[in-house]
Structures are given as C-alpha cells and as structure tokens.
Amino acid sequence: MKLATLNNLTRDGQLIVVNRAGTQAVKVPHIAQTMQQALDNWENVAPQLNTVYEHLNQGGLNDAFDLDLDQVIAPLPRAYQFLDGSAYLAHVERVRRARGADMPPSFKVDPLMYQAVSDGFLSHNQDVEVVSEEYGIDFEAEAAVITTDVPMNASVAEAGQCIQLICILNDVSLRNLIPAELAKGFGFLQSKPRTALSPFFVTPDELGSAWRDHKIHLPMRTWLNGEWFGEPDCGVDMQFDFAELVAHAAKTRPLAAGAIIGSGTIANHDMAKGSTCLAEKRVLEVIADGKAKTPFMQFGDDVKIEITDENDHNIFGTIHQKVVKY
C-alpha cells in the first residue's frame, strides 16, 4: 500500500492512504491520525490500512478525494530517529578520494552509518533554504526503509522482518563544511541540514519482484535543472542490504517504531550510469580532466529525483526541490 501525510497545519499532519496511481486519497482518522501513530501500532493498524487501500484502488470509497500533491508534506514530518548508511562503496570511494580521506579498513564488512537529523523533514517540493552558496550545496539521492520496533542486538533476519515501509529521499549536504566538521571526529552536524522525503511511503509489496534480498532493484533517476544526471541501479553494488543496515543500527540499542534507515547515496561502479550527487560527478571530472568543472548548486538550481518501475510507474512520487537563499 501507499501512505502519505496531508498538511493540516499541525506538526505531524494527517495520515492518508493513497491509491496505487498516486491520484486519489482518503483520510483514515478512525485507524490512525498520523503516520507515527500508525507505526506505533503497526501490527493492528497495517491490516486495516490495507483494507482501505484495496477499496480505494477499486474505486469503492465515497470519501476518497483527488490528491493535490501541493498539500502533501513529508510522510513523517518529524521522526524520532534517522540513521543514514553509506552502503554503496562506489560513492564512498569517490567522495573520500575527493576530500583526501582513506577508505576505512573495515569498509567491506562493517557498514558506515551516522546518526542524522530527524526533527524535521522537508516536503518533496519544498525549497532547500541555505544561508550561503559558499557552503557547497549538494543533493544526494537515496532510498530508505522505515521500521517498527527493532530489539537490541537483533539478527539480520529479525531486522529484516522489522522493515515495513520504503521511501526515497534527498539528503541535502553542505560539502564545503564537511572536511572541517569530520576532522573534529564527531561526525556530521552543520554539514547535513534537513533531508527531503518522497511524497509516499510504500510497503515492500508495492515493488513486486523489484524488492528482493532487502534491496530495491530499480534505477534511481536524477535530473539537475531538467538535465539527466544519473540512473544507477539501487540493487547493484549495494554492499550492505537494508536488513544488514538495520541490524547494524540496532547492535547496542533497540530502535523505536518509525526509525528511518537510509541507504546512502546510490552509486554504481559503472560510470555510464551517472551520479546521484554533485560531489561524485566532480570527482569523476577530476579523474577525467584533472579538475572539477560542475559547480555545486547555486540559488535557483533545482533537482528532481524519482524511481519508476518497468511499467513507468512512479512508485514513491517525485522529489523536486529548488535551492534558495535563507
């Protein structure tokens, strides 16, 4: 099924069930008022939501309405936890090369992951407000899963069973702040402002056979200012699948319902697939020509991110954001 959150001028918005085409929706206050409420009680709530979803797709709901995407905010407008992995080593290698950092010796067996900001997520079409272009504004196209409660020290199999929903996201990065911040040793803070989520969270079954081995086997498509930027396959070169990422996150502590676990920037070793962030494209330019010619994002630039399946169905809805001066 496909879920979203409608802007009702509250901090958490109102949960809606959206039809498969992404054109019609229905409010479900008798089941759950908000996405977080649904996740808090997923075992009871999910079957009820699924019944609504089936009726909605069959056109049998009188209270269904045409979905105005401008009224759709982030499916979880705020979450209790967002952990972002870095499961695509092609990305890790390229970006680390760009800032002169070595690959950690454990990179093939021990996932890179950081605690990311979750107290507010941008909507799919919300402007990215930044104080200065000098920060080196970049996008990162990623996929993520949303879990119910994960016990501490869960096995990979147990962790996989806690994955309930999937989305895509734009992990906005301020590249020029990263080297000094990471040199301090405590990870990202100012260099990683708020992230944008896709309009829809979907259950894994919505991906059909494209969801297997806890990976999304579809290309992540990105356009910068309307021009093709990349389409690496999310299922290729993903060193750690989502179940492994969730288990890593839960190693020494439980995860509470509604945890969002990101894949890291999608990247394939095949350079013909393009990139899903500017930092990588710039590194590839340096390798090819000795210097980066593509600038980071300027005020007014926009990025578009989506995943469509083999039938050209836009699964998660489109992230389309412009960078503007704060």
Next chain:
Amino acid sequence: MKLATLNNLTRDGQLIVVNRAGTQAVKVPHIAQTMQQALDNWENVAPQLNTVYEHLNQGGLNDAFDLDLDQVIAPLPRAYQFLDGSAYLAHVERVRRARGADMPPSFKVDPLMYQAVSDGFLSHNQDVEVVSEEYGIDFEAEAAVITTDVPMNASVAEAGQCIQLICILNDVSLRNLIPAELAKGFGFLQSKPRTALSPFFVTPDELGSAWRDHKIHLPMRTWLNGEWFGEPDCGVDMQFDFAELVAHAAKTRPLAAGAIIGSGTIANHDMAKGSTCLAEKRVLEVIADGKAKTPFMQFGDDVKIEITDENDHNIFGTIHQKVVKY
C-alpha cells in the same frame, strides 16, 4: 516549575506537574497530555502549567497525589532530537589523551557536538542493559537544556531565549567500541546507546541565582557503587555556555520544539573535584601511576548522579542506575 512524565503504559506517558519538594504531583490533561505536546505549544501552555505549579506548592489542589518515583519515566520518553556537546575541555583533553587523539585545532572557538540517539531515553532508575562487559561500559554525568523552536542561524542571544527547561542525564558510553567507530569518521553510533534522563525537567528559574550566563553554577555529584566519585562544578571550565551550544546546533538548520542539547561530561581542571565518568578517572590514574586501575562498569555496578543546591535541595531528582547483562 518542575515537570515529569508518569508511566501510563503509552510510549509518551502522561505529563505531570511536580511540586518543588518532588513529593506531590498533579495530572494536567486539560493543558497537555504529554511533555512533547507541552513543548509544541509552550508559549500557551507554560503559563497554565505555572499556575498549576503555584497552586500545587501552596497545597491547594484536591487532585494532587503523592508522587511514586517508580512510576516516573524519562520526562521525554522519546524526543525528535538530542545533540550532545562537549563543552568541558578538561574532559575532552583527558579522554582524547586516553585514546591517543589530538585536540582539534578549533576546540576553543568551535564547539564539539554530535547528533545523538533520541528515539528512547531510559528512566532515572532503569537498568542499563548491555550485551557484554567487554564493551567497556561507562557513565557520563551531564546537564542538558530543552528548547522550543529555534530558527536556523539564530544568534546566541536568540538561541538563549529558546531554552525552556533543564535536566541532568547519564550518557551511557561503550568505551571499547569508540576508537574503531570514530576511526570510521562518521561519529558515534553503536558506542553510544540510550541515555537516561533525570526524573524532572525544571524551568531555569527553579535554579535561582545558580542559573546565570546560561550555565548551571552548582556541583554535579556522582557516586559509583555508593562511593563518592566526583563533584565538579557545572559553572566552572564550561568553555561554551548553553546558548552558544544551541546556536551551534542551529547554524544550518532550525531545531524543532523539544530538542535536547547536552553539555558533555562535566569536568573541572581542578583534579580534587574528581570525575563524572570512568574514562577520565582512568586517564588520571595513568598520568599518576602509569596505568589505569579502575575498571569500567561490571554487571551489578551502579551509578548515582544528582545536583543539589546550597540548601541541599535535589533539583532534578536522582539518576540511579545499575548495569545488567542484556
């Protein structure tokens, strides 16, 4: 005023107003059901809560009840953001020396701070469950502030005005996991499991003149297995005050209501004040005797943390936790 959260078997518990002595309380569902609800609407809610607090202290409320601290859970059982600073450079220097890390060149002007786990906080008397003693289990006694919404790029003065509540906390640390984790470059994750919060959040005015310059001017007292462990003054050697820490956190993104900003482990340069974590004590032993003789916490060990004022009033209530095998 003094606020707490009662266990009502929901994830967020029930907000209560507690009298100054910490002995009586009253539920306030007509004002706010939960601490997060109160923080979300602080401007409207705080004056109402304060009126209840005054009546409660005067003994004029029929629905007041004797407070059973065993029913008190973390004031915010889950929060949307916890950022932990490291404002006491005596601590930073000692702990970095212990793991052979240099001080960052910017340490006197640029706060160290990391994005910490916030999806669940331990209660003041909840066991710290850890898989293995080999992780190097440690406590860290800290103070923290809780903010309402902080605009992006807020000045230090603006940030200071967003501080509404104060608490103390035990930032549980798994020392033997830290070096390898920080070497990966993305900060703490598995090495920092859930943190325990004091029973009470209090407004700054509860500290009287001990709250000034956005610092707490009182000693942080710690006991390990009933033995005095340390009492450094929170107002001494704090390189960055809470307003500066909040402004640092909000540099490139707004903070949503309910953000918890920690001070880092309290430490004074005066070694006679003792320590508030084992890692520091062990470093001081190495400096004095060539080797650390105090082990990290073993299963069954307990730590007690509190701040009392000059009248021996226990402001935030006591954190008292035992470490047990998970």
